[in-house]
Amino acid sequence: MYEEWPSPLPHVVAWRSVTPPGQSLAKRILPDGCLDLIWQDGTVFVAGPDTTAQLGHPPPGSRYAALRFAAGTGPGVLGVPACELVDRQVPLEALWPAAEVRPLAEAADPMAALTAAARRRWARPDPMMIALARAARAGDPVGAVAERCGLSPRQLQRRSNTAFGYGPKTLHRIMRLQRAVALARGGQPFAAVSAEAGYADQAHLSREVRAMAGVPLSDLLR
16 A cells, blocks of 8 residues: 655655555666655665666565655755765664654654654755756756756756756656656557657667666556
């Protein structure tokens, strides 16, 4: 069972998952430009921003409660740049004092505890990075964001690394993959998906999906 809903914090989604007893199905988690603060059965860790799909193997009966930070909001809460967490899962105790982490691990309502902790540490996200994320989701040229904000390519790269863990071109590829998968799941033919999501052609779509998801697009839809 999996469910998600908007958190009271801006640009943050709350989600919860329970693996039924006797089941342990592998889950392919696609990169999405976000990082997550996760409580799992009494342990708390950070799942950093991914550049390729990750395979999760939740134990039977396991419970998760988590916050997913989009638009570069996570680093301000966690206190570290996203580039230090790319493709990693890091115990929260490696980032925060143990005295702050212990009450989260032992909380009777993990979601409420995570949300309260994130609110206490909330830092206003970089508005330019919010604009960059919005442009990437829409498929707009990310270079236009730099021009509007008066940033040099080097400045844009540095701030994107801090906020998302990687540069704007990688963020754009990840968001394009998300659009393509959503269109395909909506029933669009793959040729139409490639055109609407912004790929050069269907072969380009196929190469990118394999590179970032690890399997063909048809496998993701099963």
